Amino acid sequence: PQGGYYCGVGSDEVFGRPIVEAHLDACMQAGLAIAGINGEVMPGQWEFQIGAIPAPAVADHLWVARWLLYRIGEQFNVSATLDPKPVRGDWNGAGAHTNFSTVTMRNDYDACVAAADALGAKADLHIANYGDRIEERLTGEHETLSYKEFRWGVSDRGASVRIPWQVARDRKGYIEDRRPNANCDPYVVTRLILDTVCSAATGS
Incomplete structure (x- = not known):
């Protein structure tokens, strides 16, 4: 439809x-x-x-x-x-795609890749805290990857984390975590992203 x-x-x-x-x-x-x-x-x-x-x-x-x-x-x-799957069937769910960057990411593409890798290393922790009934939305269809998997990609709206094409071109910028639900707690999501990405960047 x-x-x-x-x-x-x-x-x-x-x-x-x-x-x-x-x-x-x-x-x-x-x-x-x-x-x-x-x-x-x-x-x-x-x-x-x-x-x-x-x-x-x-x-x-x-x-x-x-x-x-x-x-x-x-x-x-x-x-x-804010239901993550307000209508059953062949329809997209409702997410809270979260774009973010650090100062380093805004100046270095390698830091963007490292951030995506860091999110993948703690994928289960993030999925568990990215909103109620996330499994109903992250099915592997409708521009999502299954909640059981993780991958990042350039200009890939079917990935867990997307690096925009212009970021790859400019070799600096930001990335998008496409997993959070519309019904997520934004304080939890931002805290998890900061903890995961910054801890990996500093080795702490």
């Missing part, structure tokens, strides 16, 4: 835009670091991006943005959900 919903336009493909734009306005008025919105693969599914700002502030901003989403939904008699 996949259609033209991702970044779609037109009333036959887009549902809920007034809610999303009201949420965007509320986040901006609240001074949150909201960076964008887009329609997602499933009809009525939307994404908003928070950042780029340091941890733990990024988790603070996401937490408040979620609260605002629920409150805005009340005004439209709609209940927003």
